[in-house]
Amino acid sequence: MKWTFPNLRLFLALAVITGGIYPLAVTLVSLVLFPHQAHGSLIRNERGEVIASELIAQPFTSARYFWPRPSAGDYATMPSGASNLSWTSGELVKTVAERRAALLKAHNLPEETPVPADMLFASGSGLESFISPEAAEFQLNRVAAARGLPPEKIRELVAEHFVRGGILGENVINVMTLNAALDKLPRG
Known part of the structure; x- marks a missing residue:
């Protein structure tokens, strides 16, 4: 039980970073720098x-x-x-x-x-x-x-x-x- 909550917090933090923040950042950068390609060429x-x-x-x-x-x-x-x-x-x-x-x-x-x-x-x-x-x-x-x-x-x-x-x-x-x-x- 000692490791459950720290592991759960780490899992949630990584899920938010890799499943939300990073894809959003990459999408926004691509829309600004490469709008034609980001919209499907x-x-x-x-x-x-x-x-x-x-x-x-x-x-x-x-x-x-x-x-x-x-x-x-x-x-x-x-x-x-x-x-x-x-x-x-x-x-x-x-x-x-x-x-x-x-x-x-x-x-x-x-x-x-x-x-x-x-x-x-x-x-x-x-x-x-x-x-x-x-x-x-x-x-x-x-x-x-x-x-x-x-x-x-x-x-x-x-x-x-x-x-x-x-x-x-x-x-x-x-x-x-x-x-x-x-x-x-x-x-x-």
């Missing part, structure tokens, strides 16, 4: 309506848009995650072959055309909103043709959404911000 259209988040991919199927990486969870946020199929899985081999065939068909490319890996394999979360510059270049002519715009105009827009990976990261393109910017272009 939301993308808004011309009317101010929220259309997406920069951080969560959506399934684009129209030829007018750049497509994100495939999703093992069909881009659902609650059951997001990977398929957990190993590199030797027959199901993974079949899925990748189907994705490859569909991509080549959608882009009217010959069978021997290399396809960027991030267009074939889902990310760990299944919600990856970034693609490689190679994946953007792979899709560029399809998007330009569907929008009736010269490929160079689309290439300039892709370059504006290039995110340098830094020392350890990879260079990427944010598909969500790129697609939102595409909708702001004059129709070709």
Whole structure:
């Protein structure tokens, strides 16, 4: 009994600090220093309506848009995650072959055309909103043709959404911000 009350006081003090004061302080600092990110990195259209988040991919199927990486969870946020199929899985081999065939068909490319890996394999979360510059270049002519715009105009827009990976990261393109910017272009 001698240790019960001091331990209970310590527990309550730590619960208030770690469960209340610290999260509140971090939230307030993030709201002041990083308001865009603290509110979900939301993308808004011309009317101010929220259309997406920069951080969560959506399934684009129209030829007018750049497509994100495939999703093992069909881009659902609650059951997001990977398929957990190993590199030797027959199901993974079949899925990748189907994705490859569909991509080549959608882009009217010959069978021997290399396809960027991030267009074939889902990310760990299944919600990856970034693609490689190679994946953007792979899709560029399809998007330009569907929008009736010269490929160079689309290439300039892709370059504006290039995110340098830094020392350890990879260079990427944010598909969500790129697609939102595409909708702001004059129709070709």
